[in-house]
Amino acid sequence: MKIKSEVYQVVVCGGGLAGFCAAVAAARQGARTVLIHDRPVFGGNASSEIRVTPHGAAAFHAYARETGIISEITIEERARNHETIGENGKINSVSDMVMYDMAVRTPNLTFYLNTMVTEVEKSDERTIKSIKAIVANAETVLHIQGDIFIDCTGDAIVADKAGCEWRWGSEGFDEFQEPHAPLEASSDTMGSSIHFRAVNMGRPIPFEAPEWAIKHENPDYFYKQGRTFYELESGYWWIEIGVPWNTIYDNETIRHELTRHTLGIWDWMKNKDPELKEKAANYALDWIGQVPGKRESRRVIGQYFMTEHDPANNVVFPDEVAYGGWFIDLHTPGGLLAPTSEPASAEGYAETSEYARKSYCGPYGIPFRMLVAKDVNNLMMAGRNVSVTHAALGTVRVMATTALMGQAVGIGAAIALDKGIAVHDIYKDAIHDVQQTLLRDGCFLPNIRNEEVRDVASSAKVSASSSALVYGAGPETEDFTFGLRTQREKNIRTTETEPLAHRRGQWIAVGTETIESLSFCLTNLTNTQQIVKAYVSAINHIWDYRTIPGEPLAEVELSVHANAQSVWVNWPLQLTHGRKAGTYIRLDLDSNPNVIWHSAGTAIPGHTAANDMGAGRMRRYKRDGGTLSFRISPPQPAFEPDQVITGVTRPHGSTNVWRSDPNQPLSQWLALEWESLQTLSEVHLTFPGHVYRELHNYGPFYRDPQCPKQYKVEAWVGGRWMNLANVVNNYHRLQKHVLDQPIATTQIRIVVEATNGDPSAAICEVRCYT
Template identity: 65%
Template sequence: MRVTPHGAAAFHAYARETGIISELLIAERAANHEIIRENGWTNSIWDMTLYDMAVNTPGLSFHLNTTVVSVEKEGDRRIRAVKAITAGAETELTICGEIFMDCTGDGSVADAAGNEWRMGSEGRGEFGEPHAPLAASSDTMGSSIHFKAKNMGRPVPYTAPQWAVRYGDPAFFYEQGRHFYDIESGYWWIEIGVPRHTIFDNEDIRHELTRHTLGIWDYIKNRDPVLKERAANFALDWVGQVPGKRESRRIIGRYFMTEHDPAGRTVFPDEVAYGGWFIDLHTAGGLLASTAEPSSAEGYNETSEYAVKSYCCPYGIPLRIMLAKDIDNLMMAGRNVSVSHAALGTVRVMATTALMGQAAGTAAAVALSKGLQTGEVPESCMDEVQQRLLRDGCFLPGVRNADPADLARTASASASSAALVYGAGPESRNPGGGFRSVHEEQEELLLHRRGQWIAVGTEEIASLSVCLSNNSGSVQRVAAEIVNVDHIWDYRSSGHTPLAATVLSVPPGQKQWITWDTGLVAAGELASGRYIRLDLLRSPDVEWHMAGAVVPGHTSAYEMGGGKMRRYRDGGTLSFRVSPPQPCFRASNALSGVSRPYDYTNVWRSDPAEPLSQWLQLKWTAPQTIGVVILVFPGHLFREYHQYEPFYRDPQCPKDYDIQAWNDGEWHTVVSVRDNHQCRRVHTLTSAETTDRLRIVILATGGDPSAAISEIRCYRS
């Protein structure tokens, strides 16, 4: 299909999905020479990345080009086997198992097994969902195919076949939200569903999409007065023939998730994944409808009523939507899970469904190991499932590392040095490119309340400064507040009791540092080890400038309306200075139980002024026998996967490092790694080490002057 994964990081800083999907994303970027663009651009390196992981997974049997055609049951509530046919090999397979997982998208296995399912749109009266239509219908989101064009370096004519759709009205595109981002590839809005059935009419949909794709290319090449000049040297290189399907059957599970859950960030005791895409419901009919999906139709206005209603803070996803209601040994993952049509708008994107896949597989493994039915897992062993997911590199907003087998949790941590946070200004740059600002120089007027997250590492903040420009010619007064926030996605713009408030006086002039003597101390509810947020309120004649560098874990947002905020630009750091400098990258952060910036920075970073090598050490009060060391490094979290260039290796990620154990009065190297680019590494020692001290020595990074570690775990085996 040539569609790259989207997920929570499209809208939230530090929200990239981790676990198996992260290993794949990092491996693909490190190996691929091609840039990432939107739909249609992806090359076959992605296929090879997936295939390589499958081939290298011990014990995995996989059957390509194979379709499940029926199921065999034991009684009413269990599947004994699935029957499948391998295309082109005249092979029929009967696959027996204890637990089956329907990841077909269309819910084909659940349907054949007799589990209840839904298809279409619920009416607003059923669950009171703001995005639901007034009346229920069979309407679903449609399917898309894509194309890619190639610059031939000389004029290339194009004549569409007579059966292609003919387009000639510019209003169909420019006034109805169908944007031409570029001419090399695209577009998601080449979409058709209603009135056709997205399952039974799939081949008809494919043909119709082909007719429309060729007609749109004909419009670009031959009729649009601007585009035809840009496209003069381009020729069609590829046209997809596998429709990308957004919606069909949704299998009813042990819980039915509605849009109230992601919108309200429901806290689930069986949380096993998370999402963060907006409630993205495409207009039924696609190209046959009067407009494209609503946010596109209104020009992606970030503060409109629809945008406010649709924006979702990262939210938890429960295991129960992946447990079939009527079949005891059937699970599901993907877009066919137990959600309403409206909720599907946010959980259906590929990076989110990848997390659900790993979560469901992990729950199945735990159930098998304990001899449980999958339906018993939420009540019997959720802690074990959640802790295993964290150990395997996943992130859960509501769960911390509490793994009793993790020996590192009983250790104390120290380091050769630790970085301080001074702040950053417009002139700042990230050495080595570890974080770099991508915003263009442009007006940054305070048209809305804007906030900067600041990690607190002491029990005092004597002063804060911000870099402002006043373009009015007269003194401007800007209201400022400092509030406690729960985490970096605490987007509440109201309801906080300010720790401090003032009005800043800003004289006319450009890029001036305005200082607020806050005098905040612990007695005033200032707490080390958490975030505060510095908010400047609306002042349309004043600019608050972005920093030229991103301070790790220090993100920003602005008020979009409805009492909530959203990421400001790419979520980078606004210009600020803090006094005294904050020690918020201590060694103990690697044992915080969270392996990314969230409720705190949760990363150790060495002093960038100190040369490498730098080390982080664990020490126990008594010797421990250690057979496995798991390391999580920073990187690949701040921005969405689409922001990373070809052959990308994150500068923050350690490139060369050693693991050393203390024995016989000296350090012994037990693991030596060179040319690393993955952010999570599992090291099984050749022989277990019994020691009371272990340290990780970072010899070189991908370019960042600071060594950094987000998490260390140690296990006997």
Template identity: 60%
Template sequence: MKKVSEQYDVVVCGGGLAGVCAAIAAARGGAKTALVQDRPVLGGNSSSEVRVTPHGAAAFHAYARETGILSELLIEERAVNHEAIFENGWTNSVWDMVIYDLVQNTENLTLHLNTAVLGVVVEGSTLRSVECRVGNAEVDLSLKASIFIDCTGDSIVAAEAGCEWRMGSEGKAEFNEPHAPAEANGDIMGNSIHFKTKDMGRPVPFKLPSWAIEHTDGRYFYDQGRLPKEVRGGYWWIEIGVPYDTIHEAETIRHELTRHTLGVWDWIKNKDPKTMKLAENYALDWIGQVPGKRESRRVMGRYLMNEWDAIHCTEHPDEIAFGGWFIDIHTPGGLLAATSEPASAEGYSETSEYASRSYAGPYGVPLRMLVAKDIDNLMMAGRNVSATHCALATVRVMATTALMGQAAGVAAALAVESHIRLDEVCTSHFNTVQQRLLREGCFLPNVRNEDPLDLARAAKVSATSESLFRGVGPESVGAHEGLSFWRDQAVPLREELLQRRGQWVAVGGDTLRSVRFCLSNRTTHVQHVEVRAMRVKHIWDYVVDDSMVLAGATLTVDPGDQQWINWTLPEGIELPQQGYVRFDLLENADVSWHVAGAIEPGHVSAFEMAPGKMRRYSSGVTLALRVDPPQRCFAASNVTSGQTRPHAWTNLWRSDPDLSLPQTLTLTWDEEHAVSVIDLTFAGHLLREYHAYAPFYRDPQCVKDYDVQVDVRGTWQTVLSVRDNYQRLRRHSLFAPVVTSKLRVVVTATNGDPSAAIYEIRVY
């Protein structure tokens, strides 16, 4: 064996999305970084080897898509990939190459593929090196560093270093978690493989191998939550864990999964009366042989997240990421169990007791749970973070782990740069990590931009025009081409008021006097609907409580379709000067509240899933209502609000859609500044789950063509021209500093929307 030793500032082990984001973030932060991956491709479970599609908070919450490095990757993939997303199993190598390209274009980052961690060297409580072997190269590689980040999933680095870890479920007594079993046990979620089929245009046969599992009972699928709904492939529920050990018996699980996968296809193709005709022309195209793991070791950190943190949205001072997937605990055993994952087994009910108990977030994730308690210079990111079994059920999804990875990389680079320990970063320097994450495009629900070096924060902001919110109706038209629904979340949209339903309205400017609702009464009798104006903190404030009521009334709805029913707000109602009010219509199944034909940015809706608790209505739509007078909620000043998506406010400048482009946003200072860097965050890529976006997708809201100009002695000079943009975050460094007291962004084209729209501008 050839022996090679290399020295770095940061070594990241594991090339899944968490590891990729950690390594890129550390390298961008100035740390000399190595990324070690034991497979030939990057992306981990999301890669073309495993083909699990990345999920995150936007599957359940509007405007909750993860941003930062992950967003760069997903936006790029959709813009260049010709294939539509249907679910697990579809992923092609375009995704692999998008990740590979970004890694290769990142300075300070060295990539080691096909390189497995075999052991570690530890001195006291300090990790000195990871010992690796490069497959097919007969090279033993010793990687030394100041900081190590374990993103291996199974926590091989932490385990070899002697860190405390857990595997299995905590008992009820420890944290009293709603989903915890009465007694602690070894139950963990299982591994899955996926398959993909191809339409051959003519009938093609399939013969089940003799060693595969033959399924003959439809109840196994239709009565136990294993719905064979897609002949193209997918199926997360092809899962096996217990009674096997997902680490040491991974190969046994792989073989058993292969046997079952072929049996599932045989059922769909040859036996199921509901799918045989649909699958007649389909042939197997690909079967995974690298199982995707959900759970194994969880390394104990400086904070152990539990299920209550997710459900109660605990505000952590060291918040560095957010999550919003539900408490998704799969049935132990998977295919070997009596039923599949509980939500699937009950048909993805949105109003069951289980659904209400499992709905979580968006919640903050603390930095402390990414820092190992037993090794001074070791962090974790991915499904191995310091969380209970129940908490892991929500933070384990890949989009959330990618955010944790980026945070770990930023924290590691800061520790190296400032010559401080990781425990000091957690206790005394987490605010610096937070501010760096915000500048890198991440979103933190409870943290705003407070960067003292950002000149834009001190500027006066104006624009050539500003959109007003007047409301939208069923006839409204929006620029939403290519935006659809993730199939598994596209529940039938029932407009009848089967439950209480609410619409958030951003109020600002002239005091709101009245609201009109577009309602239908298809009975022959007059109907009455209770209406409430509710005080809310932000767009994810799903609470329903009498203490929130600002005003209420009863609306009278005569028989007829699509009537605009007016509610004049009472005098003296205490509306916020700038913020959201939620307008709720209470249950009346004989009345329909219609969905608008357009989606107004930042205006979300929800319904009461259980007493006192709402959840997103449909997959992110705006309900039909109109307000008087129009509200000034898209002002130019929003670009320095400190947040880059709708939350407690729209936080968006949007030009008047009735005026043609170009439209201009201008910053003015009382004195001149030397300007070197301009950061721009554009609209789009936030509303829905990644799965909702079409091939070659470029968000219509995103600015396509723009110029940056500065005032030099009374004359506007163009210092930057950008064409054909589709990325959300753009950072521009000028060739040389320019001294000016005025700067403007001239938007000449978008990717389809009539309005220019910018969430944030920063100037340095």
């Protein structure tokens, strides 16, 4: 065996999305970093080996998609990839290569694939000195010494070998009184899954299952136990097995059993199910995964132990470094061997059931202390092995959330090294630096905004060539925001006839002191007059889901005449609301099942909608959250230039985006002017797009139309505009322009010459560093 000894500052073990983002983040901050991964490709569950689409907060909350390094990866993947991705089974090697390319191009980063950690050496009881790893098929043993170690192995291999305390299975209800906890503690964990891929061959394709495959004869196993066939082309998360086997030690047994079940399920679809066998007649199996995707194993105890109560109650942490928004998604122990599948699926993903109300949460903050091992001085973790209860793991375990954790610990490690402090002291001595660095590098934190002293943009006067107004939108409105909805979804939303079975609300950004009137497009399903009660309320932010958010600013009862079809009902409001320009009010209509409130034909950026789910809270309306039909007078200047210096880079407390008047042709510009001379060395720009919905809602070769495609950055020098940067073919959210030499100026401007399809130029944030 060849033996290699190497020394690094940061050693990251595990190259799934959490570990990959941790390693790239640490290296970008200047730390000498090595990434050790036991598979041939990066990505973990999101790789071409397992093919799970990364999920996150945007599955349930509009404008909640994760940004930062994970966003760079997914934006690039969609721009390069020909594949239409879905729920599972369609991630291909293009995704692998996007990550591989990023790793190769990242300075200060060394990586070893096909390399398994086998031993941990400690210099004392609480400090890791090095790890030992074996490179498969290379007869090479690595001795890797480091200052800080980050365990992103999922199974917490490093933490376990370092002697850290960890938990396994479910806490009992008595320990933390968590609503999702079983009465008694147990060793039960969520199981592992494999997926399959099928292709339509255009002609009947027979299938004969091998003798050792599971045989299914009873349709109740699927249709009465919550195992739904939501598409034919790719496999289902409920192809899952854990208990009675151990998800670590019995991994190979689980893999074999999952393979038997997958072939048996395909046999049922192809040969036995009366309806599916006709639909699947032309389909052939193309791929079956042979690397189980794990959901749960060891959970390492950290400086803070998160329980279900934290995400459920949106607890605000002073050391917030990431966020989540997936529901508390606890799969039934045993999976395919259990009487029913996961509860939400078993009840058809009902949105107003008791289980749905109990499970819905977020977006909520995640504390840094949850990512720091309590028993070892120089160990952090990110991924599904973090310091949470079994119940809390149900929401934090999804990959887009774990990627944010990874970037946080990577940046935390580099800052700790730079400041010469222990990782245990980061939360009290350097958390502000970690948070501000995360924001600067494209991340979003729900309760933190840009406060960097070096960024002088916030002291500038901001102006623009034009600004868009919000007039509202109706069913007939053409879609000018493009990438927010597909044409099919637009057609469904504008033709749907869902009654007002529950109270429903529409977020509206305001800009004038007084609202003269509001109106909304309604249909009366009866031949008698109907009464609809309407409210206007002050809202804290775009995820303020309180059904009754305090005393309303105004309320009224309005009549809808008999048999009315798509009529605009006017409310002469004359309301002076006292809200700051750019912030939100919410227009609610109370429930009346005899009335339809029609959706708009477009989604106005930052204008989302929600439905009452009971127990005093709302949830995103439908799959995309907006926009319902409304008209507002006067039109609202909700996208003014100063929205680019709010310190937030997506719709939240306000719209946080400048948009030019879509009726005026490009080019359009936005300018920052200071009263005194500024010497600038960097200009950072954040553009809109890629935050409204989850990744799998975006098609092949996708480039968000809202994002500027061609733009230039100019500075006013010597009585003329001097070009600082000229960019073509852009499709990324974050662009950092480091100037060749500092420029002394009193003005800069960004000129958007072309977008990727939107008639409006748009910018979320401008930062100017001295």
